Amino acid sequence: MDPTTDNAGNTGDPGTARASLEALRAEIAKAVVGQDPAVTGLVVALLCRGHVLLEGVPGVAKTLLVRALASALELDTKRVQFTPDLMPSDVTGSLVYDTRTAEFSFQQGPVFTNLLLADEINRTPPKTQSSLLEAMEERQVTVDGTPRPLPDPFLVAATQNPVEYEGTYPLPEAQLDRFLLKLTIPLPSRQDEIDVLTRHAEGFNPRDLRAAGVRPVAGPADLEAARAAVAKTTVSPEITAYVVDICRATRESPSLTLGVSPRGATALLATARAWAWLTGRDYVIPDDVKALALPTLRHRVQLRPEAEMEGVTADSVINAILAHVPVPR
Numbered sequence: 001m002d003p004t005t006d007n008a009g010n011t012g013d014p015g016t017a018r019a020s021l022e023a024l025r026a027e028i029a030k031a032v033v034g035q036d037p038a039v040t041g042l043v044v045a046l047l048c049r050g051h052v053l054l055e056g057v058p059g060v061a062k063t064l065l066v067r068a069l070a071s072a073l074e075l076d077t078k079r080v081q082f083t084p085d086l087m088p089s090d091v092t093g094s095l096v097y098d099t100r101t102a103e104f105s106f107q108q109g110p111v112f113t114n115l116l117l118a119d120e121i122n123r124t125p126p127k128t129q130s131s132l133l134e135a136m137e138e139r140q141v142t143v144d145g146t147p148r149p150l151p152d153p154f155l156v157a158a159t160q161n162p163v164e165y166e167g168t169y170p171l172p173e174a175q176l177d178r179f180l181l182k183l184t185i186p187l188p189s190r191q192d193e194i195d196v197l198t199r200h201a202e203g204f205n206p207r208d209l210r211a212a213g214v215r216p217v218a219g220p221a222d223l224e225a226a227r228a229a230v231a232k233t234t235v236s237p238e239i240t241a242y243v244v245d246i247c248r249a250t251r252e253s254p255s256l257t258l259g260v261s262p263r264g265a266t267a268l269l270a271t272a273r274a275w276a277w278l279t280g281r282d283y284v285i286p287d288d289v290k291a292l293a294l295p296t297l298r299h300r301v302q303l304r305p306e307a308e309m310e311g312v313t314a315d316s317v318i319n320a321i322l323a324h325v326p327v328p329r
Contacts, residue, residue, distance in 0.1 A: 050180025
């Protein structure tokens with residue numbers, strides 16, 4: 001297949017796709033300070049055709065991060081503020097009666113985009129939360145019995161607030177399992193916060209990314225070439241067994257009532273392959289699996305109430321498992 005060229009001037013050649021995606025960090029840093037791990041996680045999700053749950057307190061630039069990523073990748077993005085009265089049709093779209101033609105026509109909802117920012121997804125009832133399940137899993141929505149395909153690439157970046165649970169609807173395990181990664185967005189360091197305030201004092205406007213200098217440095221052609229290269233990344237039988245052993249250990253942990261499912265094991269293998277390719281290798285090593293274990297698995301396990309009361313966290317359980325499962329040589 002001949003390489004294609006997108007509007008950013010990228011040919012989609014595998015040799016240049018990695019460099020273009022690596023340039024995203026510097027480009028997004030023009031708008032967002034100190035969130036390199038989250039940027040990397042979003043790129044990994046795009047390479048794996050997965051979705052991301054972003055967790056952080058209000059005001060840590062979760063929305064700005066997704067908007068900056070869309071601008072740097074030259075992708076379309078839309079935002080939905082999830083509220084208790086939001087209806088499924090407000091997300092997927094609905095049939096609208098046209099009085100001029102006396103016929104019903106489909107009006108697309110905001111889900112028809114490349115990057116959908118589902119803001120505070122846990123503030124809407126399960127019925128509306130579940131309206132995203134088909135879109136996330138099947139890359140389509142069905143309205144009035146007619147399936148309608150979504151654009152490619154398509155990524156849902158859903159945010160939730162980890163400290164304010166009044167009036168929220170926790171995501172069920174089945175829906176959490178549909179997210180490839182759960183990324184925690186921390187509060188900035190002192191120096192990063194000084195940099196943020198300095199930028200604002202100098203006139204930075206988070207609503208005008210063009211003025212901040214954010215330009216497209218990669219595009220859909222690069223993503224397609226990168227996905228093809230990731231699919232060719234070699235995984236040895238020993239690495240596959242290592243991933244399985246880690247996931248099986250979560251099912252036997254005394255601190256957990258729910259361990260990682262086979263879907264979670266598949267997700268960990270996929271993210272490790274993407275990370276290996278991003279770091280310049282065409283084969284996976286144990287360190288790739290360890291690097292992606294926390295964001296890939298932390299939302300797929302459920303703590304026992306007594307363990308939670310003792311201060312045990314999902315991350316600490318997974319770290320303990322990584323320390324004890326034998327590493328292949």
